Structures are given as structure tokens and as C-alpha cells.
Amino acid sequence: MAQVIAFGADHGGFALKISLVPWLQSQGYEVLDLGAHTLDPLDDYPDFAAAVAQAVAEGKAERGIVICGSGVGACVVANKIPGIRASVCHDLYSARQGVEHDELNVLSLGARVVGLELAQQLTTEFLVARFTGEERHVRRLAKVNAIEQQSRQWQ
Numbered sequence: 549m550a551q552v553i554a555f556g557a558d559h560g561g562f563a564l565k566i567s568l569v570p571w572l573q574s575q576g577y578e579v580l581d582l583g584a585h586t587l588d589p590l591d592d593y594p595d596f597a598a599a600v601a602q603a604v605a606e607g608k609a610e611r612g613i614v615i616c617g618s619g620v621g622a623c624v625v626a627n628k629i630p631g632i633r634a635s636v637c638h639d640l641y642s643a644r645q646g647v648e649h650d651e652l653n654v655l656s657l658g659a660r661v662v663g664l665e666l667a668q669q670l671t672t673e674f675l676v677a678r679f680t681g682e683e684r685h686v687r688r689l690a691k692v693n694a695i696e697q698q699s700r701q702w703q
């Protein structure tokens with residue numbers, strides 16, 4: 549069965565999104581496209597990044613990709629959703645290692661920073677990588693999860 553990837557972008561990432569989505573589908577992935585569906589210069593990245601992160605957290609998609617102008621705002625939003633580990637990765641090493649060591653489940657891209665070809669390579673590295681499950685990474689993830697649990701008590 550095809551792996552489901554949730555996808556979202558604001559106006560800053562819209563052009564890259566409409567190129568990346570069909571390419572991703574041609575690679576055999578199922579895309580859950582959570583917008584933007586039209587280019588609206590007044591739309592806001594939190595709306596799309598939150599929708600993608602929520603879909604991943606709820607298990608509707610295995611991983612998510614969010615795009616804004618820099619990748620920063622969308623990444624900040626995605627990390628607000630419990631269970632999400634998102635990062636901007638504009639180099640291939642981090643896109644792969646973020647999954648292998650840190651179990652990254654959302655990749656954030658900046659469309660004003662990377663072009664289509666690099667975005668395709670970053671996406672591939674992110675999607676083919678698997679968490680290694682090595683003891684030291686499991687231990688660190690448990691600490692990350694404990695911090696997330698603790699932070700709920702501050703609210």
C-alpha cells in the first residue's frame with residue numbers, strides 16, 4: 549500500500565507545492581493535499597502547517613511535508629502539535645539523519661531558499677529514511693517525549 553504523505557503550503561510555498569505534489573505521486577506516494585489549493589498572498593502558514601501536523605499526529609498520514617517562504621514559520625507551528633517532530637532541512641544529511649536518529653515525522657522546506665531539484669532530493673532523503681531504533685536514540689526520544697508531557701502541565 550502506498551505511503552500517505554500529508555502536504556501543506558502557504559502562498560510562500562505554493563509554487564513549490566504544485567510542482568512537488570505531482571512529482572511525489574509519480575514516485576508512488578499517496579498525497580493528502582491540505583492546501584493551499586489556490587495562490588492567495590494573504591493566506592497564513594499556521595493554517596496549513598497545523599493541518600499537516602494534525603493529520604500526522606492522528607495517523608491519517610505517515611509523514612508530513614510543510615512549505616512556507618523560509619520553512620521556519622511552518623516548522624514552528626508543526627512542532628506545537630503533540631507527537632510531531634518537525635525540522636527545516638535544507639541539506640541532504642539532515643533530511644536523512646533527522647529521521648534515522650530523531651524520528652523526524654514532518655519535513656519543513658523554504659521555497660525561497662531551495663529550488664525544485666533540491667526539494668525533490670530532500671524529500672526523497674526524508675521519506676526513504678527509517679528510524680534506526682538504536683538504544684541511544686530511543687533513550688533520547690523518551691526524554692523528548694517526557695519534556696512534551698511535562699509541558700502540558702504548564703498550560
Ligand code: RB5
Nearest residue numbers: 560616617618620621622
Ligand atoms: C510569508 O510571506 C512568509 O512569511 C512565510 O511563508 C514564511 O516564510 C514564514 O516563516
